[in-house]
Amino acid sequence: MSATPSALTPTQLGAYFAFTEVGSLLRPAVEQQLRDAGGLSSVQFQLLARLGDSAEGQQRMTDLADGVVYSRSGLTYQAQLLEQRGLISRGPSPDDERSTVVTLTDAGRDVLAAVFPGHIATVYGLLFSAITDEDASDLARILGRVSEHLRAAPPRSASRRRK
Numbered sequence: 001m002s003a004t005p006s007a008l009t010p011t012q013l014g015a016y017f018a019f020t021e022v023g024s025l026l027r028p029a030v031e032q033q034l035r036d037a038g039g040l041s042s043v044q045f046q047l048l049a050r051l052g053d054s055a056e057g058q059q060r061m062t063d064l065a066d067g068v069v070y071s072r073s074g075l076t077y078q079a080q081l082l083e084q085r086g087l088i089s090r091g092p093s094p095d096d097e098r099s100t101v102v103t104l105t106d107a108g109r110d111v112l113a114a115v116f117p118g119h120i121a122t123v124y125g126l127l128f129s130a131i132t133d134e135d136a137s138d139l140a141r142i143l144g145r146v147s148e149h150l151r152a153a154p155p156r157s158a159s160r161r162r163k
Helices: 010-038 042-053 061-068 072-084 106-126 133-151
Strands: 058-060 088-092 100-104
Touching: 010 042, 010 106, 042 058, 042 061, 042 072, 042 088, 042 100, 042 106, 058 061, 061 072, 061 100, 072 088, 100 106
Parallel strands: none
Antiparallel strands: 058 100, 088 100
16 A cells, blocks of 8 residues: 555645536536525435435335435435425335334425436536537546545445344
8 A cells, every 4th residue: 555645636636626626616606506496405315316216216214315325314304394394205124123224205396307408408508518529428437436436435424234
């Protein structure tokens, strides 16, 4: 294993600053669009979108927390808010009574359908319209590698539970 350097190279520093700036500029616009179109926080949107992409529109609560890199207690609170709006339902897992299964409701699908067109337009307009598909592929590959590295030793709230 290589030793940690005492300084970042100019290229590394530039990449770091660009990465943090892009996140800082992109996040508020995306969050505003989600609030305006669906009354959702970004975490609530991620939760609904992950459910929408999963088989039968359901997942275990711990898997959702692991996927959105959010504390389990924080995600429980967000799920409670979504359940109060009728966008999800929660219940015991048929396979493991200690687990809670979250299911996307028809109302939740309707909110996703209302949010997605503007979400796609916002993300495309702010992020992907400025780069080529090849650049996007490189970005996905690079950020995927960094994500794998970070998940190797995540903060406790983001660590995956043992199965």
